[in-house]
Amino acid sequence: MRKIALLIIIITGIGFNLAGQDKYWTLEECINHAVENNIIIKQQELQTRYQENTLEQSKLGLLPSLNGTATNNWSFGRALDETTYQFTEEENVRSNSFFASAGLTLFNGLQNYNTIIRNRYNVDASFQDLQNIKDDISLNVALAYLQILLNKELVTVTENQLQTTREQIEKTRKMVEAGSLPRGNLLEIQAQAAREELQLINMENQLDLSYLNIVQLLELDSVAGFEIIVPDIVITQTGIITENVVDIYNTARLLRPEVKSAELKLKSAEYDLKIAKGARSPRLSMNTTFSTGYSSIRQKILGIDPLEGILYGEYPFADQLNDNINYGIGLSLNIPVFNGWQVNTGISNSKINIQNSQYSLENTRKQLYKDIQQAYADAQASLKSYIASQKAVESMQESFRYTEQRFDVGMVTPVEYNTAKAQLLNAESELAQSKYEYIFKIKVLDFYKGLPLKLN
Secondary structure (H helix, E strand, O other), X not given: OHHHHHXXXXXXXXXXXXXXXXXXXXXXXXXXXXXXHOHHHHHHHHHHHHHHHHHHHHHHOOOOEEEEEEEEEEEEEEEEEOOOOEEEEEEEEEEEEEEEEEEEEEEOOOHHHHHHHHHHHHHHHHHHHHHHHHHHHHHHHHHHHHHHXXXXXXXXXXXXXXXXXXXXXXXXXXXXXXXXXXXXXXXXXXXXXHHHHHHHHHHHHHHHHHHHHHHHHOOOOOXXXXXXXXXXXXXXXXXXXXXXXXXXXXXXXXXXXXXXXXXXXXXXXXXXHHHHHHOOOOEEEEEEEEEEEEEOOOEEEEEEEOOOEEEEEEOOHHHHHHHOOEEEEEEEEXXXXXXXXXXXXXXXXXXXXXXXXXXXXXXXXXXXXHHHHHHHHHHHHHHHHHHHHHHHHHHHHHHHHHHHHHHHOOOOOHHHHHHHHHHHHHHHHHHHHHHHHHHHXXXXXXXXXXXXXXXX
């Protein structure tokens, strides 16, 4: 029994240990989670469902309308006897009536048909708007993810620099104690370490803020336990951007949801105009009615007696309903002649909406071209900056090693040593920044070409 209890404790402990481990997120997992939980996306999904309901209702509008009415009344005092068509005094009468009507629009200038097509375009446009929001969220998540990678690299660079400074402090302390260097050199290098510790704290704070940013994009409750996977990213210096701006734009304008949405909204506006013009046409409708009723005061004629005259008896409820049936069918034609100029105004407004939709489509296409143009230029500039930064880091590393060797033998002052070290740190920081800026711009261009957001 004690072995079983011990086994349960061990298994439970393993479970708690696994539950407490950090979850490492890939970029794809972050994007998928953000898309599934973002409030704006959920609101757009509701809007899309609303448009779908509107489309479904416009289809159901082609069906006939059917309505029924049933009444039950009591009247007291003077009443009409439908048997003799004479008024009676001080009667308590219960009466029932049943009425049903149906109507069907046969023709109304094809307004119903055009409404269905317009609503279908609205549904498709809403789907494209939803996809556009998802794309925007995905790009924001990718940028936040890369910002974490950048800040991690900056923290690592600063930590390495601080570690180098601490090692140099120990070397300088030994040389000061041996009398080879003045104590001022040690104080200067210790001050440099303090400055680098502050810089490291600032970098770590930036890293924490970048974690907070992506956690908020993912709609997570806390940063605790959240960690990302650091992919192995390799940048080659040649042949990365193979297409030009026009080629990328020609691909993007056929794929991008914001362009598709603007095109669909233009189609919807064109059918709005057809609907407005349909109001000029006559409206042909067919209707049918059915009614019956019952009255408690009514009596049934049973026959004629030569002596007593007409004989009356009880008129059952079912018999009255059957005998009082009345039904009919009819056609109605409504011809619009003058309605306060509403039809013409509606047509004019629809034409204005078409022009506005055309401008919106043109503006969307131009903005897409500008965005691609800017991303392309930024990518090229970032690549050049990255290549230059690599050369600068190599040069600064070699220069710093030389300065460090001279500093160790007292041939360089602490000020010169710190200057060389700061230049190396700046070069390494610029290299990291240009690297991740280039990666993001390349991913944006890939995104415009319809490629998924991946880092490896």
